[in-house]
Amino acid sequence: MAPTQNMADMVRARDRSSVDPARLQVLLWGGEEVLQSKQRIASLLSNDPAFDKSQKPYLTRIELYHRALAMTKRLYELKDQHGWSEEETHLAVHHLLGEPLPMTLHGVAFEPVVRSQGSPELKQELEELITNRGILGCYLQTELGHGTNVSALETTATYLSDTQEFEIHSPTLTSSKWWVGALGKTATHGVVQARLILPGGQDMGPHLFFVQLRSLEDHRVMPGITIGDIGPKAVGGYAPVDNGYARFDHVRVPRKCMLSAFAAVTPEGKYVQPPHAKLSYAGMMYIRSTMVISGGWTIAKGITIAIRYATVRRQGGKGADGLEHQVLTYPSLYYRLLPALARAYVFILLGRNLSSAFSAMLARLAAGDTSLLAEMHATTSGLKVLVTSVAIEDLETARRSMGGHGFSAFAGVGSIYADYLPAATYEGDNYVLDQQVVRAALKAYDALVVQENRPVVDLTPSTAYLRHLVAGTQDASASFSSQLGSWYDPKTSVSILERRAAAMVADRAQHAKEPDASSDQRVARAVSDAFVAAQVEELVRGTDNILGGREATVLKKLYLLASCSGAVHLLTAVEHGLSDILSCDLLPGHEGRANRARDLRMAVKRVCEDILPEAIGLTDGFGFTDWELDSALGRHDGNAYEELWNKTQSEPLNMAEVTEGYEEYIKPLLVRGHRLAGRSKL
Amino acid sequence: MAPTQNMADMVRARDRSSVDPARLQVLLWGGEEVLQSKQRIASLLSNDPAFDKSQKPYLTRIELYHRALAMTKRLYELKDQHGWSEEETHLAVHHLLGEPLPMTLHGVAFEPVVRSQGSPELKQELEELITNRGILGCYLQTELGHGTNVSALETTATYLSDTQEFEIHSPTLTSSKWWVGALGKTATHGVVQARLILPGGQDMGPHLFFVQLRSLEDHRVMPGITIGDIGPKAVGGYAPVDNGYARFDHVRVPRKCMLSAFAAVTPEGKYVQPPHAKLSYAGMMYIRSTMVISGGWTIAKGITIAIRYATVRRQGGKGADGLEHQVLTYPSLYYRLLPALARAYVFILLGRNLSSAFSAMLARLAAGDTSLLAEMHATTSGLKVLVTSVAIEDLETARRSMGGHGFSAFAGVGSIYADYLPAATYEGDNYVLDQQVVRAALKAYDALVVQENRPVVDLTPSTAYLRHLVAGTQDASASFSSQLGSWYDPKTSVSILERRAAAMVADRAQHAKEPDASSDQRVARAVSDAFVAAQVEELVRGTDNILGGREATVLKKLYLLASCSGAVHLLTAVEHGLSDILSCDLLPGHEGRANRARDLRMAVKRVCEDILPEAIGLTDGFGFTDWELDSALGRHDGNAYEELWNKTQSEPLNMAEVTEGYEEYIKPLLVRGHRLAGRSKL
Incomplete structure (x- = not known):
């Protein structure tokens, strides 16, 4: 069979990409060993009939429940048969299967x-x-x-x-x-x-x-x-x-x-x-801490599907090759998809760090040391809200970017969305958790600025942005504008996001008696954005160490891309918060506010354009198999339209040329209509 | 049976409301006659077994398809039996049934x-x-x-x-x-x-x-x-x-x-x-024109459910009555729900006007007059994007406002959302339509400002905001700030939203060669917001005439509420566009930008607080029956928790105490686990 245009487009996109997905996979999975386990288990599952997904869209809830039980039983058979470790079993059940199970x-x-x-x-x-x-x-x-x-x-x-x-x-x-x-x-x-x-x-x-x-x-x-x-x-x-x-x-x-x-x-x-009032909430804190990495992988799935389809889908004006443009080249498309891609990378890597921090806290807790509990509570609450809210948005952005076909179950994003959606309300309703983030921020503000009983050096990572409020510190000493570099330097965004958080917490403290009605949400978002921004700088710095220094070329490219991804993430986070940033007069530039906003937006566009040729390589970097994504539009080989056609052939409605309902419902309607129209026969 | 606390709360909320829902229903349905048809037909359908909804959540797609055919056949039987007019049939099929049918x-x-x-x-x-x-x-x-x-x-x-x-x-x-x-x-x-x-x-x-x-x-x-x-x-x-x-x-x-x-x-x-290049698109324009009113009714359903549940749901601190607070009294809740309620009113009334305008255009088209076609295309495109985007958001806002229970199918919002979601991509993908809105705006800008070949008086309703760009006109002559009144005057919001649109279109024209990547979306939104804002002023003025002047008290209350709703709508539209408004230096006030933004947000809060006691009356004003809403949480009598419990009793999984899957899947797992744990027997 000759390759379709879709497939040719995908081959060309891969050729154009300069990153090695295998290297990225090592980074994202946290090492060669885990990656190999992942690949081995994913291959096993995808070839085992128990985990076949082709009939899923046609099953009732009871059938889906029984299928889930059957998969669970089979997973433990495979565990015994292949001697999976606890970690590998966890990987299979909680990650690779990608479907919620009762267990x-x-x-x-x-x-x-x-x-x-x-x-x-x-x-x-x-x-x-x-x-x-x-x-x-x-x-x-x-x-x-x-x-x-x-x-x-x-x-x-x-x-x-x-x-x-x-x-x-x-x-x-x-x-x-x-x-x-x-x-x-x-x-x-x-x-x-x-x-x-x-x-x-x-x-x-x-x-x-x-x-x-x-x-x-x-x-x-x-x-x-x-x-x-x-x-x-x-x-x-x-x-x-x-x-x-x-x-x-x-x-x-x-x-x-x-x-x-x-x-x-x-x-x-x-x-x-x-010994500590919040001790009994440690269980929920654990779940929240895992939601950062799982949110990242969830975005990764949706965005891989969307970017692959946007690569092979052509629509609109024709280019030099006589073909319509690939839709991923349209600004309104890549502007939506690439920042989400960047967020997937950021949340996965940030989530891994958070899990380590949580384990460390648990160890200290076991020894009776509760000193890290409050910080972990504030961090996990804020990140849980941020990551789940953003991931739900990003999934819908991915789905909608596919146009009408995004509404097909075969597109694959809908079911990811449906299963992920409750994350906004379970393990703490996001609106309620916002209050707790604000409370923690105000407490830190009070200690640092009002009571002045806590030195700046003692600020925790989740409250570090408050240093901008203290006179005499390095960050507050120089005039703000003169410190800011170009939008192409991540530091610019980090600094603005931290200052926004600081200014908004101070403003909130000032209006503590009557905040406006959306204040909790905006302040909490500002605080979490500031935390994530600072962490992104760390992540970029840490990339070298995680991958090891053996292959300099790949490392440099990875570093550049991670940095670009981080920059896109930060810039769009700034844009998201633009109204508050402008309210606080925090946007750098000299030629009037409109131009400053335009500078930022054009910087986002430029960074997106830089990453554009790497988009397919970066999504391949997640290492998803077609079985994992279960998407006609997100196929690895790009053969979207043929696959969409093929999938329809198993729709139960298509098993009969004339529907069962014809004699009972349709024919009587037609007969009635003919009669009323004065026609004697059909 | 004694009334539950939920029911008592609903009775009290109705008592507190000062509006007469019957009057509102006449307004929203467009007259006594339509309302009576609606009530008669809804009553018929809700008592006919063909339209029973209780088993819907458990049916396969084929079963749902057959059910839809059966309902269609039954609808025409009822039409013949009761002598429904074409309008009444349309009402039943396209509106009251509230479920998509093949037909x-x-x-x-x-x-x-x-x-x-x-x-x-x-x-x-x-x-x-x-x-x-x-x-x-x-x-x-x-x-x-x-x-x-x-x-x-x-x-x-x-x-x-x-x-x-x-x-x-x-x-x-x-x-x-x-x-x-x-x-x-x-x-x-x-x-x-x-x-x-x-x-x-x-x-x-x-x-x-x-x-x-x-x-x-x-x-x-x-x-x-x-x-x-x-x-x-x-x-x-x-x-x-x-x-x-x-x-x-x-x-x-x-x-x-x-x-x-x-x-x-x-x-x-x-x-x-x-005779006109766009003629063959008239069909799609018709569909788009109907999407304004249907979007309004869709929001109305979701928001009625959410406001009713927020009225009877108590959670958090305790009040003077010893009970936890009704969650609707929390700012973060009413701030989300009441503006959506206002939008439902606005879109329904605006949509009715649009349908009349479309019919008028069609009549002129039949006579070969295509002069209204371009304006109708621009208006319907812009409103289609605005209304569908906003309605999808509002439905999810309504669902999420219900906390965890919002994710139950019995909450009722999920299925409305699922059926409404494709509206963002069908009948013209919203992102593509945005381009057409911008194109029309730039064309009008060019004629008015660049070519100066079109007098201000000739501006159509969809481009009226451009008058702010022409020197010498009344609106542009005085200094902007001095003209602006209080946020409690709808004119303030209208003026700002129109000026935002004018400034953004001018800015876009200036950067026509390279707009930023989200420019189409932001400019189109600004243009549509300005159009809707001006229409809201009209709607408020028209309310008196539609209802007739007989019952002064009710009329005044209705007018006040409609005006408040409009004001909330306008204010939150301003807030939504705050970043661009601030970028363009359009926000009135004198004490620094942060305070000006706070003034606006506090005004939103105040208007919401004014409307709060009327929320249940306003949702009753839509006139939904329990059959139409099909929601345990949105019941008219407020008896949410008992109904949620009752609904679970028909879940097929609950028909057997021990699941079918026990012997085959669960027991072997337990036996295996006991064996590995060194326990001989279960």
Whole structure:
């Protein structure tokens, strides 16, 4: 078969790209070893019928649920057969499969929370079972009537000192646990967030309790518990997962079932204080910390599909070759796609650093050192909001950039979007988390500027931008404009974004009594943008070390590209915040404000143009297989239109030339119409 | 049963509201008579089992397609039974049902295009059949390889003068017609957009041809044509519609099948010129014109659901009544929802005016007068982009405002979003339409400012903002700042939005050689914002007349609210465009830019606070029944949580306590885990 024009365009785009995707893959995957595991496992999965995706669009929710169970079972067979390590299994389940499974929450929420907060006794009993999925767990926090406001959860766990048991109870309909992944039909056990009530009636607020939900004999629901699935989700997202509800009717569990590594109840019913108020939120902080890297990979998928299709799609005026232009060459297209590509790189690399930092914090926490907790809380809250909000936008940008075809399920972005969408509201509603970011910023501002009781050198990474507010520091000493270089120097953007954050936090402190209605969102975004900007400078510097210095040419190109990507990211972050930046008079330049804004926008355009020939190489740098992307328009070989045609051939509606509904519905309509039109026969 | 807290909250909110929803319904529906039709038909449909929505979330695409056919058949039975007028039928099919049907495109695209562009001979033959659905039509424009760039469509219609026929042909895979609603399995006939090739080989570009697709005997596909469904759509949208593809293999149709009201081919094969180049786009212009009002009603649905749930949902700190606050009282919530509510009112009322203007233009077009065509093209293009972009955003804002529960299918916003989403790319991709808005604006700018050959008084409504650029006119004479009143006067926002548009068009003209990459989008938005702002002033003025002057109190309240809604709309439109407004130094005030921006934001907050007690009354003003909204969280009585619980009881996964998949998938996993953990038995 002769290659199509689409395929020829893709070959040419690859030829034009000067980067080596293999090198980029090592960088993005964090080393040769992980990359090889990834490639090996992805190849295994993509060739195993259990993981075939071709029928997915035609399955009902029950069928999708069963398919997810079948995939889960098969994953552990493969693990045993190929001797995957825990890391490799995690890679397969949580990353390569790219589809939500009921079991996902076992590894993400249930397992870490028991491990980090269970008492030694409970862990001793459960650890092996949990690790090996001998029990399947879920994490029951959200209730029908309460989500983000954890402190108002209604479920109670009343301590009965005579039997040394806790009695778990759902006093109202609204106290039903709700949205809990794997609870509906799968999980055998769960960790329940419930208000601890001491024998004297004292309400100690939410604590965690380990509860058996289903019998290990026959999987029936345990006495006193009512369990079900909460029904289908919006836009078809998360269909294979049995998010469930549960009500407890005075269900008793032994004292050891309280996760009491940090807060405990003595046999007599006395409460032992936790060393830090935020300790019980560490589980959610862990999940939030992983959402930076997963957000990056999510954008990566969507943007790879969009850039590939924009490379092979031709539309509009004709070029010198007599063909219409590739749409990726249109400014309105590359201006949308390339910054998203840059964000994917930034979030993946930033997310890896964050995971390391989280592990370090956890180690110190285990030793009783809570000093890093507040900083980690502020950082993960801010980044969770930023990354999930931006990733959802970027996915829709990718989908819409494909024009009408982007609305086909076969384009592949729609299902990624549908599964990713709840990230904006789960693990802390983004609007609520914004408040916490602002609160942390105001606290730091107060200590540094108002109380002056904290030296600038003690500023944490998440509050470093505040140094711009302190007179006498290097950054504040010179006049702002004279310090700023060209837009092509990342430092310019970093400096502006940090100053915007500082000015907005100061302004917010000034209007603390009555902020405007969107202040939380704008201030939180400014703070997170400043943090990410500073981190991008670090990331660019770190690239050399991660890749090693062996192949100088590739390294330099990578450095340049990473730097350009970073610059695009920073510049567009500045543009996003332009209204506040202008409000604060922070934009450099001398010829009137309109020209300054134009300078910035033209710089964004130039950097995009520089990266344009590398776009395909950079997306190849993510290393996605066609199986992973599952997209007709995002095929590696570019053969988009033929594949779109081929995919339609499996649509069930196409199995019969005349639809089943003809005799019953269509024909009577036509007969009626003919009759009314005065025609005797069809 | 005692009323729940949710229900009590809803009763109290209704009590607090001072507007009469019935009056608002008359305004929004355009009169008592239409409103009564609406209520009568909605009541009929909601009580007819054919239109039951309870099983919808659980149906496959084929089942949804059959359900749609069944509903269509039933609709025409009801029409015959109750003697609905054409208008009432249109109301039922295109509005009240609120679900896309295969047949929708017959009425929206096929019927109008044959009616407006068919030759008298063809119309004579078809009109009665089309009106009565004796044939079912579709509109075949988009191809696999070409969408928005209509001039590059590949399908050909070659005139053969010996037989006086056109030969319709698809020369390539990419020339396959694609995305055509009702083509896949339903339509019997279609209007095909194809390049007219004259006998000499001259290519006259795209023209329209009437083609029979399926036999009226047995519904089989006509010889030489290949037809199929293009498969499922993203995020489950448009599932019941059989968007299809078609390939033509030298299919012949008689000469009369060319839609030749404006451009024709003589029997000898000579081309007769159309009087206006844009004539053949009138069909698409009609669809675009209807998208303003439908966008308004779409926002109305989403925002009604969100505001109702925000009224009964309590979360966060406790108030004087000992209950947590209603979330609608949080600034970050009402700031998102109330402006969207205002936009729903504005787009519905503005859309009704646009439809009247379109009818007027069509009447003049029929008389050969094309003078209104260019203005209508510019207006409908700009408004299509603005309304669809904003409506998609507002739906997602509404969904996300509901927190985690917004991601439940039972929340009801997800399916509205999924079905509405393609509006951003169909009927002209929004990014491409932006270019046309900018082109029209630059043309008007050139005539007025550069060539000075057009007097200010001749400016059309879509270019009226340009008067600010002409010296000596009233608006430009006084200094800008001194003219501006308070933010509480709508004129302030209108003036700023018009000046922004004027300044940005002038700036764009200045940088015509190299605009920045997002210039088209920003300039088009500025132009459309200015147009809508001026229209809002008109709408507010017109409210008195539409409602009649009988009930002064209600009228005044309505006027105040409409004015407030308009003001919120205008103010937030200003805020949306703040970066460009600041760039152009257009924001009034004297105390530094930050304070001026704060003044505006505080004004938005104040206006929102004024409207807040009326929010439920204003949403009741849309007159939606529970059947129309199909939302557990948006119930009229507010009983959100009980309804959410009730809905879950029909989820198929809940029909068995132990899932089918237990023995096959879950049990083996548990056994394996126990074995690896060294436990002998489960």
